[in-house]
Amino acid sequence: MIRAEGLCKQFGKVAALDGVSFSAPDGRITGLLGPNGAGKSTTLRILYTILRADSGNAYVDEVSVADNARGARARLGVLPHGAGVYPQLTVRENIQYFGALHGLRRRECRARASEIIALLEIDEIADRRTKGFSQGQRLKTALARALVHRPRNVVLDEPTNGLDVLSVRKLRAILQRLREQGHCVLFSSHVMQDVAQLCDEVVVIAHGHVVAHGTPEALRERSGAGDFESAFVRLTGSEDQA
Amino acid sequence: MIRALWLVFMKEVRENLRDRRTVFAALVMGPLLGPLVLGTMLSFMVERGGRDFDKPVSVEITGSERAPNLVQHIRSRGIAVVPAQWSEAQAQQRIRDRDARMVLSISPEYAQRLGAGEPAPLVLYVDVSNTDNQRYVARLRATLEEYSRRLASQRMILRGVDPLLFVPIVVQEFDVSTPTTRSVLALGMLSFFMLLALFSGGMYLAIDSTAGERERGTLEPLLTLPVRRSWLIYGKILATCAFMLLSLSLTTAAFFLRLRYVNLEQLGMSGRLDLRTAMGVVAVCLPLIPAAAALLTIIASFTRSYREAQAWLSFVMLLPTLPLAFVSVLNLVPSTALMAVPSLGQHFLIQALMRAEAVGPLALATSVLSSLTLGALLILVAGKLYRRESLLG
Numbered sequence: 001m002i003r004a005e006g007l008c009k010q011f012g013k014v015a016a017l018d019g020v021s022f023s024a025p026d027g028r029i030t031g032l033l034g035p036n037g038a039g040k041s042t043t044l045r046i047l048y049t050i051l052r053a054d055s056g057n058a059y060v061d062e063v064s065v066a067d068n069a070r071g072a073r074a075r076l077g078v079l080p081h082g083a084g085v086y087p088q089l090t091v092r093e094n095i096q097y098f099g100a101l102h103g104l105r106r107r108e109c110r111a112r113a114s115e116i117i118a119l120l121e122i123d124e125i126a127d128r129r130t131k132g133f134s135q136g137q138r139l140k141t142a143l144a145r146a147l148v149h150r151p152r153n154v155v156l157d158e159p160t161n162g163l164d165v166l167s168v169r170k171l172r173a174i175l176q177r178l179r180e181q182g183h184c185v186l187f188s189s190h191v192m193q194d195v196a197q198l199c200d201e202v203v204v205i206a207h208g209h210v211v212a213h214g215t216p217e218a219l220r221e222r223s224g225a226g227d228f229e230s231a232f233v234r235l236t237g238s239e240d241q242a
Numbered sequence: 243m244i245r246a247l248w249l250v251f252m253k254e255v256r257e258n259l260r261d262r263r264t265v266f267a268a269l270v271m272g273p274l275l276g277p278l279v280l281g282t283m284l285s286f287m288v289e290r291g292g293r294d295f296d297k298p299v300s301v302e303i304t305g306s307e308r309a310p311n312l313v314q315h316i317r318s319r320g321i322a323v324v325p326a327q328w329s330e331a332q333a334q335q336r337i338r339d340r341d342a343r344m345v346l347s348i349s350p351e352y353a354q355r356l357g358a359g360e361p362a363p364l365v366l367y368v369d370v371s372n373t374d375n376q377r378y379v380a381r382l383r384a385t386l387e388e389y390s391r392r393l394a395s396q397r398m399i400l401r402g403v404d405p406l407l408f409v410p411i412v413v414q415e416f417d418v419s420t421p422t423t424r425s426v427l428a429l430g431m432l433s434f435f436m437l438l439a440l441f442s443g444g445m446y447l448a449i450d451s452t453a454g455e456r457e458r459g460t461l462e463p464l465l466t467l468p469v470r471r472s473w474l475i476y477g478k479i480l481a482t483c484a485f486m487l488l489s490l491s492l493t494t495a496a497f498f499l500r501l502r503y504v505n506l507e508q509l510g511m512s513g514r515l516d517l518r519t520a521m522g523v524v525a526v527c528l529p530l531i532p533a534a535a536a537l538l539t540i541i542a543s544f545t546r547s548y549r550e551a552q553a554w555l556s557f558v559m560l561l562p563t564l565p566l567a568f569v570s571v572l573n574l575v576p577s578t579a580l581m582a583v584p585s586l587g588q589h590f591l592i593q594a595l596m597r598a599e600a601v602g603p604l605a606l607a608t609s610v611l612s613s614l615t616l617g618a619l620l621i622l623v624a625g626k627l628y629r630r631e632s633l634l635g
Contacts (some may be wrong), residue, residue, distance in 0.1 A: 048466045050462060050465055050631075050634060070468045070469070071468070073466055073468040078466035079463075080459075080466065081462075082459050083459055083463050084459030084460040084463075085458075086257055086460055087458070088257040088261055089253070089256070089257055093256075097249070098463070098467065100245075101246055101250075101464075101468075102467060129260075145463065
């Protein structure tokens with residue numbers, strides 16, 4: 001369960017976030033949707049405590065990110081935007097390094113790494129160094145790394161970026177499986193299709209505000225648009241600017 | 243938290259040992275470069291010293307038949323005489339072409355003027371710009387002056403004057419330098435190479451673990467872990483320290499192995515290059531390592547990319563050699579105050595070890611404590627830097 005309350009963040013004179021509030025419940029996939037520069041990444045970065053909010057607060061399983069950042073991080077599995085992996089380490093070593101730093105004991109860490117490698121079906125590359133890996137292979141490694149400690153809450157920033165159709169499908173299957181297991185899944189995207197097909201709930205962000213929050217169907221009905229893409233354009237007000 | 247430090251340390255060491263560039267810079271380049279350069283230089287000096295020693299000094303004398311006594315005197319002082327007949331121009335040409343080191347020309351009026359008690363002219367052709375020649379020239383001059391003095395005293399005795407009247411004072415020179423102190427000039431470069439090897443050993447790891455990590459996009463995931471940011475950077479600094487220590491040890495070992503094959507005795511140096519001295523050299527450099535590692539890490543964290551970090555650090559690596567240059571230019575002698583300057587203290591301690599001199603406990607403590615204090619400060623600064631929000635840039 002992730003909850004944001006009135007998050008504000010200023011970069012110099014630019015207000016990136018101006019009171020962002022929403023919640024992402026357990027057992028649901030919540031999509032953070034918005035045009036480029038809307039504040040999606042900034043919101044997620046505050047949630048996983050890389051940035052501090054100027055005002056407002058966020059809670060991960062009711063742990064305040066402002067007061068107990070490490071406690072909040074321990075409850076999160078994070079796939080940051082454009083996440084890299086260590087090129088001189090194998091996939092397994094990359095995963096185990098993060099597992100160990102999450103506090104998993106050696107034996108448990110190994111078992112979890114093997115488990116997650118099987119889950120993501122990356123056995124073939126598991127013991128290869130990640131140097132020279134394709135975007136998809138790197139992303140799977142980074143995803144495995146984010147899930148190694150069985151986080152209750154999973155946050156992914158633009159996970160489908162640069163992935164081919166097959167990989168996107170596989171990612172969807174993984175996220176759906178996490179939902180079935182009762183995890184809270186929160187991901188950001190600017191790709192309508194991903195959000196429409198995958199999300200139980202959508203939070204639409206534009207200009208640092210939450211402009212809409214609901215199921216994809218509800219949003220479509222509310223905006224009176226025929227399809228989800230038109231709904232998005234109306235909700236974010238992008239049409240006026242274009 | 244100690245476990246996190248250890249995990250980061252182990253991962254950085256393992257990853258960088260697999261990186262060819264890092265291994266090459268830390269464990270191959272540093273340890274090979276210094277010993278090769280210095281060893282070759284010393285070998286060359288020994289070889290030349292030996293050559294000069296074996297070869298007799300020789301002088302070509304034009305008109306030697308005009309001064310048989312002078313020629314005999316020169317011969318008696320171990321200088322070979324080659325009789326020749328060169329014109330002035332020919333003599334100059336021979337020097338210029340380096341066919342001869344020295345040409346002495348005895349003028350036709352030599353005997354007549356000598357007989358008349360007037361200064362008898364000799365012309366010596368040499369090239370003093372060739373530093374090789376200077377010692378030969380000095381030797382021939384001394385021989386000629388000796389001959390001149392001897393003639394002068396004979397003349398005075400003949401005229402009933404005590405020649406001692408013309409010797410108001412006598413200077414006796416004692417050379418108290420020992421073979422080991424004489425070697426220090428050449429071995430002074432040793433500490434320079436040691437410090438360079440120490441810094442270059444950690445350079446790539448310091449870059450890789452900061453700017454490199456950011457550039458590859460692994461820093462952000464790392465910061466989402468439930469570990470204090472400062473401990474992450476402490477682990478990285480510790481790994482840099484390990485590489486520096488490894489590079490320093492290898493360099494020292496390579497130096498001592500290489501210098502064994504240089505006949506230092508022939509340069510008038512007693513080579514104290516045993517295992518104990520080598521371990522001592524590594525030991526006195528140890529306190530500098532945390533400061534060096536933290537300094538490189540801090541500079542690298544400020545840069546935006548691997549390349550930028552590389553450019554900066556190549557420059558920063560010269561910092562520890564600056565005090566050494568100052569000292570040799572200003573000809574400063576070790577003092578407790580100077581011992582407090584990091585890298586300079588290590589330089590003095592290495593020199594003392596090589597000279598087999600005793601170092602006062604106060605001087606030693608000053609050097610160790612000042613280096614360690616600087617290290618602790620820089621590590622704290624690095625920790626603070628990593629807590630900043632703008633770290634991800």
